[in-house]
Amino acid sequence: SAWTANAGLEVKNVNTAGLMFNYNINEHVSIQLMGGIPPTVDLKGKGQIYAPFSATSQPFGGDSGNLYLKNNLLITNLDQYNYAASARAWTPALQAQYYFGRPGINKLRPFLGFGFMYAYFNEIKINAGVKNDLIAAGHMIQNIDDQKAGAALEGKASTGKMRVKADANDAFAPIFSAGFTYDFKENWFATASVSYAKLDNTATISVLNDNTGKQLIYAKTKIQIDPLM
Secondary structure (H helix, E strand, O other), X not given: OOOEEEEEEEEOOOOOOEEEEEEEOOOOXXXXXXXXXXXXXXXXXXXXXXXXXXXXXXXXXXXXXXXXXXXXXXXXXXXXXXXXXXXXXXXXXXXXEEEOOOOOOOOEEEEEEEEEEEEEEEEEEEXXXXXXXXXXXXXXXXXXXXXXXXXXXXXXXXXXXXXXXXXXXXXXXXXXXXXXXXXXXXOOEEEEEEEEXXXXXXXXXXXXXXXXOEEEEEEEEEEEEOOEO
């Protein structure tokens, strides 16, 4: 059955040290590699995740036909947690920049840049509360598989050993920059810039029963990342 996830994740603000390497092709065009120490970021959850539940039962006496029950069961409410997960974010960027003015003549030189950012996440850790909600959902599904619908609805533990697994895919995003440099001396200058990237990638969460190796839950949710640097 399909799980409905009217939910998503967004990256909260974070600080880190950055490094920029520039190679000047000519006096107006430069290629820049931007990176830094990969920070651990909190992923704030938004929305609720539901699982469909349906059953058919026969009333006492059997004269009125079957009774069909259908409802969506709340698995976890991501809004109630400060964060849903944390991860280490690697986000190097490569861009071309165009500088206005002339070196050695104009001390203040504005520039515009365009390129691509690559995002990679590892060391993903799920919030303990969200993890407990998913484990409870795994036990519910295992109880249903074991023909124990009553135990499933009562939230009882099943015979399974539950494990939660999380991952995020890699993604590329366009990045735009604007800024300026100011020359103090021939070999010294200061630079200031603002960069914006529009990045959407996907996190996958699964719950597995280690006793049987069966995957009981598999859900995808979007990670919304619109960094302003």
